[in-house]
Amino acid sequence: MLSHHDRTELEKIERNLELSDPDLAAALRDGKRPKSRALRSALLIVFAITAVTLLVLGLVLPDPGVTLCGILTLTGTVWTHVARHRI
Template sequence: MLSHHERQELERIQQWFEHDDPDLARQLGEGESPGGVLRSRVLRYVTDALALGLIVLGAMTLNFGLIFFGAVLLAVAACLHVAHWGDAQPPTARGTGPG
C-alpha cells in the first residue's frame, strides 16, 4: 500500500508524462510497449525462421553445432511466443473480479 505522499508523487509524474509525451503516456496506460505489437510480432517470426533455417542447414551438413544452436534458438522463440500469447486480445482490467 502506498502512502499519501507516494501517491501524490506518482500522480505528479503521470501528469508530467501526459504533458511532455502524451503518446507514450497513452501507450503505457493501455499496457502496450512503446515499440508496438508489430515489431514484437516480426521479431518472433524472424526468430522462428532463423531457428528452423539453422536446424535445416545443420541437418543438411550434418553439423551438430548448428542443430544444437537452432534448437536453443527455437526454445527462445517458443518462450517469446508464450510471453506474448494474448497480443490479439485487449488487456483485461486487474482487480475487477469477484471478491
C-alpha cells in the same frame, strides 16, 4: 486559439479515448510512445525463420553446433511467444 465548439469536440474525443483505450490515453498524456506489438511480432517471425533454417542446415550439414543453435533459437522463440500470450 480554438473555438468553443472545437474545444468541446476535443474533450469528447479525449473522454472517448479514455474509455476505449486507457493505456493509449495515458501514453499520449505522458508523452510516451505506446509499445509496438508489430515490431515484437516481426522479430519473433524472424527468429522463427532463423531457427527453422538452422535446424534444416543442421540436418544437411554434419555439424551438430548448427543443430544446437537451431534448437536453442526455436526454444527461445516458442518461450517468448507463449510468455507474450499469457500476459
